[in-house]
Structures are given as structure tokens and as C-alpha cells.
Amino acid sequence: MTAGSATLRAASASQRAHSVGQAGTGAKWLAGLLVAAYALVAIVPLVWIGLTGFKSPPDSIAYPPKVVFEPTFEGYVNLFTTRSRQTDEYIESLGPAETWYDALVRKRNMVITGPSRFVDRYLNSIVIGFGSTFLAVFLGTLAAYAFSRFKVPLKDDLLFFILSTRMMPPIAVAIPIYLMFRALGLSDTALGMILLYTAVNISLAVWLLKGFIDEIPREYEEAAVVDGYSRLQAFRKIVLPQARSGIAATAIFCLIFAWNEYAFALLLTSGEAQTAPPFIPLIIGEGGLDWPAVAAGTTLFLLPIVIFTIVLRKQLLRGITFGAVRK
Amino acid sequence: MSDSAVTSLAERVARATPGGLVHRLLSLSDRGIAWLFIAPTVALLLAINIFPLIWTVYLSFTNYRSNRPGTEIEWIGLRNYERVLGSEDIWGYLQVTAHFVVWTMLLQVVLGLGLALLINRNFRSAGFWTTLILIPMMLSPAVVGTFWTYLYQPQTGIFSYIVNLFADVGALDMIGSVGLAPWSIVIVDTWMWTPYIMLLCLAGLRSIPAYLYEAAEIDRANALQKFWYITLPRVLPFLMLAVLFRGIENFKMFDMVVELTSGGPGSTTELASINLKREAFENWRTGYSSAFAVILFVTVFGLGNIYVKALNKVKS
Numbered sequence: 203m204t205a206g207s208a209t210l211r212a213a214s215a216s217q218r219a220h221s222v223g224q225a226g227t228g229a230k231w232l233a234g235l236l237v238a239a240y241a242l243v244a245i246v247p248l249v250w251i252g253l254t255g256f257k258s259p260p261d262s263i264a265y266p267p268k269v270v271f272e273p274t275f276e277g278y279v280n281l282f283t284t285r286s287r288q289t290d291e292y293i294e295s296l297g298p299a300e301t302w303y304d305a306l307v308r309k310r311n312m313v314i315t316g317p318s319r320f321v322d323r324y325l326n327s328i329v330i331g332f333g334s335t336f337l338a339v340f341l342g343t344l345a346a347y348a349f350s351r352f353k354v355p356l357k358d359d360l361l362f363f364i365l366s367t368r369m370m371p372p373i374a375v376a377i378p379i380y381l382m383f384r385a386l387g388l389s390d391t392a393l394g395m396i397l398l399y400t401a402v403n404i405s406l407a408v409w410l411l412k413g414f415i416d417e418i419p420r421e422y423e424e425a426a427v428v429d430g431y432s433r434l435q436a437f438r439k440i441v442l443p444q445a446r447s448g449i450a451a452t453a454i455f456c457l458i459f460a461w462n463e464y465a466f467a468l469l470l471t472s473g474e475a476q477t478a479p480p481f482i483p484l485i486i487g488e489g490g491l492d493w494p495a496v497a498a499g500t501t502l503f504l505l506p507i508v509i510f511t512i513v514l515r516k517q518l519l520r521g522i523t524f525g526a527v528r529k
Numbered sequence: 530m531s532d533s534a535v536t537s538l539a540e541r542v543a544r545a546t547p548g549g550l551v552h553r554l555l556s557l558s559d560r561g562i563a564w565l566f567i568a569p570t571v572a573l574l575l576a577i578n579i580f581p582l583i584w585t586v587y588l589s590f591t592n593y594r595s596n597r598p599g600t601e602i603e604w605i606g607l608r609n610y611e612r613v614l615g616s617e618d619i620w621g622y623l624q625v626t627a628h629f630v631v632w633t634m635l636l637q638v639v640l641g642l643g644l645a646l647l648i649n650r651n652f653r654s655a656g657f658w659t660t661l662i663l664i665p666m667m668l669s670p671a672v673v674g675t676f677w678t679y680l681y682q683p684q685t686g687i688f689s690y691i692v693n694l695f696a697d698v699g700a701l702d703m704i705g706s707v708g709l710a711p712w713s714i715v716i717v718d719t720w721m722w723t724p725y726i727m728l729l730c731l732a733g734l735r736s737i738p739a740y741l742y743e744a745a746e747i748d749r750a751n752a753l754q755k756f757w758y759i760t761l762p763r764v765l766p767f768l769m770l771a772v773l774f775r776g777i778e779n780f781k782m783f784d785m786v787v788e789l790t791s792g793g794p795g796s797t798t799e800l801a802s803i804n805l806k807r808e809a810f811e812n813w814r815t816g817y818s819s820a821f822a823v824i825l826f827v828t829v830f831g832l833g834n835i836y837v838k839a840l841n842k843v844k845s
Binding site: 229250344370371482 | 559560562563564565566567569570571573574576577578579580581582584585588595640644647648650651652653654655656658659660661662663664665667668669670671672675676677679680682684685686687690691720777780781783784787788802805806809810815818819822823825826829830833
């Protein structure tokens, strides 16, 4: 059935390509032009932020906005360090700057006093993102397999229940989760955030993975069971390898969600386990003028996702449309 | 030599026929496996989604304040609900939310459907441009809100500058002015999420079999008729699904707007979720905000269900 509909789809796709090909090339050209124009306009804000990361603070608030400017690493230096303002006499008493970044900072009458917390926050994002993704995909695969292959009582109700947990506004459950985490000693810990993000992601994971596993023909496993495999062995050796691309696609989705999440991170973490999204707005610093540092932090935070999107577009597309079509 | 051959044979037999505990573990009944596989997921959801939700409902009937853990929790019945529903401010926040949801959906449907129709013409390098268009929706909404405050700077921001290249309107204070702030969040959300509507429309367009158009061609249908009688009915379920998902998300919208305008100026962009966070985590009115949360949740659920019914009607 699935294979049949796939070939049907492929056939109709090639037919359509044929019929569209007959449509005027002029119309096609115009369509391409309009889409390209939209894409270019949509990408301007991101390019602008990328450029701002390499501006000096005065250049970042110049009027008119500077497209051509002298690039500097000041934003990135400010992002990774904490600095304090000093008098000229004090700076002179320090002797010549030892490194290029010391020299850069001293030009603004500042002295580096230590590293900023950006690296910590970024590492938290990585640990919590990957930890929760692994858990959600692991548990999700098991549940999806069971829902796909076995008779489960109240299956549809359970599946709907799993999906409906995603409709909840985060703030609505944030209060009790806050109280619960406080009671369990989980507030502001990476473990607490990993469990929380796993719980949020698992509904999507189960739904996506069930779709992928549904597409794997049962005959493979049945043949393996006939050959003397147990159910679990068949699952491990036949189903898992076949579902690999689906699992990868699901993992990307979970990772992006955990990477981007803000509301829970803002409310439930402060010092130790804070991730990058609630931290980046705080980079702005004294006077609220250090836009290059904010832009640098934003760039470093968004870049992995931009690369992901470009490299893994096919898998992402499948996940997005799939999740919806399946609902 | 023959000894080792025998042992290796025995080993192989032993491996092929697992016994005892291992055997029992590996040959769990299907039913056992099903429960073993599903239980952790359900347990996690019960612990971190359902239990807190029930707790929220309970708290909504009390006068609890989470910044005063020592004080006694009093059951005050429906008084929190009366307060929420009787408050004029709440209706203001809901109006702000409605403005945001309606306009973002409207703009995104027009732009998203338009883009999908264009992309479906399969021009050269369509994949490349589609990828570029997709990028904004993958980004962290809070970080997007943060950097748009920079783009929206009235004097020096690039947004105001570019608008002034086309129309001489002077410095645009998108975030600071009462009239423009509600539109500033609509613009950013549209920038971010139009690709989502576009993708689902594209999925709908790709599901239309080519023979329908060929038949229409034979019947000498014009382009508008083809769009109205073939394309639109086939795409509509996908489009409505996309609007359902995004509508729910925007009804709950918090992160992007908090970082962009934090509800201001005044409360012109104070969406329901932002007010909820303020009441719960700044004013610490836990009971009151729980009641508000329950009302919001019921509203989303109710509206969602009505919408799904309409969707099913369209589908059939």
C-alpha cells in the first residue's frame, strides 16, 4: 500500500513536471523572480545581523546605517569577556597590551576582567539540547514501535492524549513545574531541563516516528521471527536500521526545539543551567549599546541552525509536512 | 582439536537457543513489550505535563502565592475566575492577542499560499530559494525578537531606513509608538512563519494529481477556474491545518514578543501569555494566574475543536 502510493506519487510528479513544462517559460521565469525577490528580502535581517557582529559599537548605531565599514572583532571580544572601564593613567600603568584582544579593548578605555558566561550558556544549550533529544528519540522510538505494531488498548485515545499535551501553553504549566522542581531540587539543573524538554518533545517524536515505522513493511520482521529471532531482536536488528533516516529527522526536530526554547528556560533556570536564548538579550551591557556583541552572540547561536537547515532540508521538509499531514 | 570444535559447536547452539532468564526477557509476550515500550513515555507525560496541569487547576481555586511558601493555602472557590473574567484589563489583553493572531494568519496565508503557487511552477533553482525562505522559521523566537529590536531602532535601524527609501515617512519608532507596536510584532511573526504556511500549501499542491488539470484543459477551463475548482479545494485542508497549528502557537505567543516589545508601550502588545507570566512570576499571584491559565487553555482547546470540525467538513 505505501510502496504503491509512493510510485503513484512519483508517477504523478513526473506527469505534473511534464504538464508544467508546457506552461510558458515566461511565467516560470517571473515566478522564479518573485520567489527570489522574497527570499532576498527575507534574508536581509540575518545578513545584517551577521555583518553587525563585525562592526565597532559606534558603527553599529551610525546614521545612515553603514553597509561598508571597517570590520573588527570587537563584538566577538566583548561577547566572550567581561570588561571594566578604567582611567587612562591606570591603563598606561599596565604597560603595552599583551594580546590583540587586550589592545582592542583598551582602545575603548576598558580592561578585560575575565571571561563572560556566554561559553557556559552555550555549553548548557548543547548539553540540554542533545540530552533531551536523545531521551525523547529513544523513548519515542520504543513507544512509536509499540503503537505501530501491537494492539494497544485505547490506542487512538492514548495517541491523541500524547499529542494534546503539546497544545498546552508553556506558561500555564510553568507554575506547578516551577513548584515541583523546587520541591525535588531540580530547579536550575541541567537534568531538570533535560526531563522537561524530553516531555515536551516526546509527543512530536512519537507521532513522527510512528509514521516512519508504519512505512517499514511488517514482512521483514515476520520473516526474522520465523528465522528464530525474538520480537526484541527483530526490533533491534531489522526495524531500527530501517528507521534510521526517520529517527534522524525526528532527532533534528527535537534538537531544534530544545535549542530554541525560551519560556521554560527563562522561568526555571537562572544561574547554573541557563541556556543561551534567555542569556543573549542580556549581553547588551552597560548603556544598552553593545549591539555588535549581541549580534555576535546571535550569529554564533543561530549559525548551527542555519547550516542544519541548508544541509538537511530534505529531512526537515519531510518532518514538517509529515507531522501535519499525519495529524 | 576435536574438543574445541565440539565446544564451539555447543557455544553456537547455546547462542542460537537462548535459555533461562535471557530467553524469557527476549521472548516477552507482544503485550508485555507493548507496555514496556509505551510506559516510560506515558509516565513522563503524566509526571511533567498532566500532573502540573491538574495542579494548575487546583491552584486556580486557591489564594496561593508561590513567593510565600509558609502561608496556609486557602480554598476560595471560583473567586479567581470571577476576578479574571470581571477584569477589564484581561479583555484588553485578549483583544491584543486577537489582533495579533488574526493579522498574522491573514498575512501569512496570503503570502504563504502565493509563494507556494509560485514555487510549484518548478522554475530553475527553486530548491535553493526555498531553502533560503525556510531559514527564519527554524530560528529561536526569543533571539529573533532580540535582534529585531536592533533592526527596529527608530533612528539608526535598517528597517526604518529601508522603508524611508521607498516612502518618506521619517524615523519609524516601531517598538516605541502606540500605533506601530502592534504591527511590529505582526511583521516579525509574518517574516518568521510565512515559510511554514508556504510549506504546507506546497505539500497540498504536490498532492493534486496532474490528470485533474489535464481534464480541466480538455474542458477549456481558464486559469482562474482551475484555481477555484481544482487547486483551492485541494489545498484548503492543508492550509487550514497550517492555520490551526500556527493559530494555536500564536494564541500562546510569548518568547518573540517578550524580547521584542515586552508588552509595551503601555500594554499595547501585552499578549495573554505575557500578562500571564507577569501575574505569575512578577506579581506572584499564583492562584489568580492559574485561573487565567486554565481559561486560556480551555479557550485554545475549544476554539481548536470548533476549527477541527470545520476542517473535517472541508475535507469531506
